Amino acid sequence: MSQPFDLSQFLDLPPEVMKAFAAQSAALEAARFEASVERAGRLHEQAVVAEKDAFITELKELIAKLEGQVGQYRHAKFGPKSEKLDPAQLELALEDLETAIAETQAQIAALEDKIAASAADPDKAAPRAPRKARALPEHLPRTLRVIEPDSIVCPCGCGDMVRIGEDRTERLDYIPARYQVIVSIRPKYACPKGRTGVVQAKAPAHLLEGSWPTEALLAQIAVSKHSEHMPLNRQAVVMARLGVPIDRSVLADWVGPVR
Secondary structure, eight states, X not given: OOOOOOGGGOTTSOHHHHHHHHHHHHHHHHHHHHHHHHHHHHHHHHHHHHHHHHHHHHHHHHHHHHHHHHHHHHHHHHSGGGGTSOHHHHHHHHHHHHHHXXXXXXXXXXXXXXXXXXXXXXXXXXXXOOOOOOOOOXXXXXXXXXXXXXXXXXXXXXXXXXXXXXXXXXXXXXXXOOOOOOOOOOOEEEOXXXXXXXXXXXXXXXXXTTOSOOHHHHHHHHHHHHTSOOOHHHHHHHHHHTTOOOOHHHHHHHHGGGO
């Protein structure tokens, strides 16, 4: 497109010619602006189309992955080999598949949000589903942790600021399990003059006489094995990680008599 020339160099031209040249210059400028706007719009449209195509491709891959996971889930649950699998191993495999499916669904939801956000007409974008209100169970104990500012001295010099409110948030915490050793001591008492015998409290009854575990530990092992489907070998690994190396065969000896 031709460039307009400077009319200030031709001051001796007639007014009619000056107006004609001014109109032509304005028309050229308007055409140049329209062309730039059209080019920018075309580039933006191409970028949006390419981005949507990439999103659609990724969505298709995730859907294929999800369908494959569902197939594996059904095969593991209803397939002919499921009768030969250990129930604990089957539950563990199904748990892993459910976790992977949930992760894939979260990725698909994130991609859908991106597509809605990048839509040309925001009024036609699918509204995001309202977030469900969540509340932690009331029976759980609460530990208050007050986080104070570094300083509450007022910058104006009037003294300390006054408290006008607070923001309170709740987060679910976990206290790691720990093992402890209960040492039972039964003192012996005797007459200082040796006239009577020795007095001592009777030893409390144990579920497994002459063995280490308390009734609480045996209950935890049994519940983890039969209710939570946690085999003894995995429990032995967890106990070793927490500093209590107990062999699986020993756990089997403990659980066997109390079944």
